[in-house]
Amino acid sequence: MEIPRHWRLKQQRYSLVGEVCPHCDHKIFPPRDICPNCGDEAKELFTFSGKGEVYSYTKIYEAPTGFDANAPYTVALVKLEEGPIITAQLTDLDSTPVEIGMPVEMVTRKMRNDGDERGIIVYGYKFRLRT
Amino acid sequence: MTTPHPHSPTLLKPVKPVGIVGYGAYVPRYRLPAKEVARVWTGGKGGLPIKEKAVPGLDEDVITMSIEAARNAMLRAQIDPTELRAVWVGSESHPYAVKPTSTLVAEAIGAVPNTQAADWEFACKAGTEALVAAMGLVGSGMGHYAMAIGMDTAQGKPGDALEYTAGAGGGAFILGPAEESLAIINASYSYVTDTPDFWRRENQKYPEHGMRFTGEPAYFKHITEAATHLMEASGTTAKDYKWAVFHQPNTKFAQRVSGQLGFSPEQIEPGLLVPVIGNTYAGAAMIGLTATLDIAQPGDRILVVSFGSGAGSDAFDILVTDAAPLRAGLATKTQEYISRRTEIDYAMYVRYRGKLQMK
Ligand SMILES: [Zn+2]
Numbered sequence: 001m002e003i004p005r006h007w008r009l010k011q012q013r014y015s016l017v018g019e020v021c022p023h024c025d026h027k028i029f030p031p032r033d034i035c036p037n038c039g040d041e042a043k044e045l046f047t048f049s050g051k052g053e054v055y056s057y058t059k060i061y062e063a064p065t066g067f068d069a070n071a072p073y074t075v076a077l078v079k080l081e082e083g084p085i086i087t088a089q090l091t092d093l094d095s096t097p098v099e100i101g102m103p104v105e106m107v108t109r110k111m112r113n114d115g116d117e118r119g120i121i122v123y124g125y126k127f128r129l130r131t
Numbered sequence: 132m133t134t135p136h137p138h139s140p141t142l143l144k145p146v147k148p149v150g151i152v153g154y155g156a157y158v159p160r161y162r163l164p165a166k167e168v169a170r171v172w173t174g175g176k177g178g179l180p181i182k183e184k185a186v187p188g189l190d191e192d193v194i195t196m197s198i199e200a201a202r203n204a205m206l207r208a209q210i211d212p213t214e215l216r217a218v219w220v221g222s223e224s225h226p227y228a229v230k231p232t233s234t235l236v237a238e239a240i241g242a243v244p245n246t247q248a249a250d251w252e253f254a255c256k257a258g259t260e261a262l263v264a265a266m267g268l269v270g271s272g273m274g275h276y277a278m279a280i281g282m283d284t285a286q287g288k289p290g291d292a293l294e295y296t297a298g299a300g301g302g303a304f305i306l307g308p309a310e311e312s313l314a315i316i317n318a319s320y321s322y323v324t325d326t327p328d329f330w331r332r333e334n335q336k337y338p339e340h341g342m343r344f345t346g347e348p349a350y351f352k353h354i355t356e357a358a359t360h361l362m363e364a365s366g367t368t369a370k371d372y373k374w375a376v377f378h379q380p381n382t383k384f385a386q387r388v389s390g391q392l393g394f395s396p397e398q399i400e401p402g403l404l405v406p407v408i409g410n411t412y413a414g415a416a417m418i419g420l421t422a423t424l425d426i427a428q429p430g431d432r433i434l435v436v437s438f439g440s441g442a443g444s445d446a447f448d449i450l451v452t453d454a455a456p457l458r459a460g461l462a463t464k465t466q467e468y469i470s471r472r473t474e475i476d477y478a479m480y481v482r483y484r485g486k487l488q489m490k
Contacts, residue, residue, distance in 0.1 A: 010238060011238070014198075014235075014238060014239040015239050015240070015241065047241070069189065070189050070190060091188065091190055092160055092188060092473075094160070094473045107195070107199060108195055108198045108199070108239055109188075109190035109191060109195050110189075110190045110191065110192060110194075110195060111190070120230075121192075121194075121226060121227075123194065123195065123235065123239075126190065131471070
């Protein structure tokens with residue numbers, strides 16, 4: 001059971017809330033309170049647009065515990081419009097072949113159950129192709 | 132127009148005029164053709180109540196679908212989410228038995244913590260019930276904006292008549308002052324009685340229906356009474372409305388009740404989505420209204436009548452304002468969602484809907 005962690009991360013997971021550096025305007029995700037660009041403190045919240053493109057990807061056939069119900073699925077490095085690159089599942093792919101540079105947008109989806117079907121449902125960001 | 136009753140005491144009409152300031156739809160992309168259900172259960176024999184129904188993906192439920200519809204409504208309303216004083220979700224498929232859908236939706240759109248949040252239940256009219264309550268909250272001045280969502284991922288028993296039509300989708304509406312709205316809600320009217328047409332007991336996965344009770348004494352009676360009363364009290368007839376949206380458990384019921392009430396096939400056409408997405412239960416009347424608002428022009432008048440088993444109907448008299456066409460373009464339109472389509476077979480449907488016993 002990881003309920004405290006799920007609860008602490010809900011804003012960044014549900015709606016891509018990260019941070020913006022007040023000194024150099026660098027956009028930060030996930031939030032870490034220190035700007036990786038200039039090293040100063042950065043605690044101002046910033047909600048990302050959710051738009052980005054596929055930077056790299058791989059298809060998962062042997063999924064880790066908790067994610068096996070969704071296999072096979074595609075995991076991508078997504079470069080957000082505001083700069084950061086994040087790891088996320090791609091969803092609603094259909095039979096469309098994934099390509100590097102494809103435009104994607106964030107959606108909030110079910111990630112997995114915490115433990116079994118008696119546990120809480122963990123929701124978070126995934127990306128789908130942008131039409 | 133005939134002369135309206137000066138103060139019909141049974142109409143639900145807010146003190147301050149209220150309207151829709153934003154709306155949004157969501158339909159998942161998977162489609163199960165009705166002929167595929169027939170192939171598995173009847174050898175392909177028998178009439179089909181719809182063409183196909185929308186099916187949610189493995190990672191979707193009423194919470195994720197409500198979030199997307201709510202985000203679309205926010206895009207159209209162009210308001211700050213912290214100005215919402217209510218986030219209400221009506222559904223008969225809330226993911227949790229205990230733990231609200233609404234708090235998670237409110238969190239995801241940035242409306243927490245200074246807001247009301249609640250889940251509504253009344254079979255297929257849970258969404259419009261929340262809409263009436265939102266009219267009251269805004270119309271009394273208790274809050275400037277309130278959001279009401281109707282969303283469902285309906286399940287039918289394998290092989291049952293309802294399995295052909297039990298679909299997925301819905302709509303979200305943000306209500307606010309009439310002067311800021313893209314459509315003014317002139318009034319609503321609700322008609323309810325205790326009727327045993329459809330139910331699901333606690334811990335049962337699939338609903339039961341009361342056969343002969345589902346048609347005449349339930350759907351037709353309540354919709355007809357609600358529509359007739361609202362129009363009489365408002366001094367209108369079917370001809371005063373450009374468009375009409377009725378709850379739509381299947382294509383035939385919606386066509387028949389609208390015809391009986393004097394509406395033409397053209398009037399219900401934009402809001403009649405059941406042939407291509409199925410019966411979206413608490414989402415049905417709501418998403419029909421989103422599709423109608425997508426194409427509505429200033430001055431168009433819209434009649435909306437929901438139906439929920441058990442049983443009751445909420446009827447709304449809506450007038451489209453000048454702001455509608457512009458705001459319709461600010462988010463994904465309902466027909467765009469419908470055109471994003473991946474056909475699945477019955478086997479994939481069984482996996483997506485969790486009908487496989489895994490252990
Ligand atoms: Zn910096």
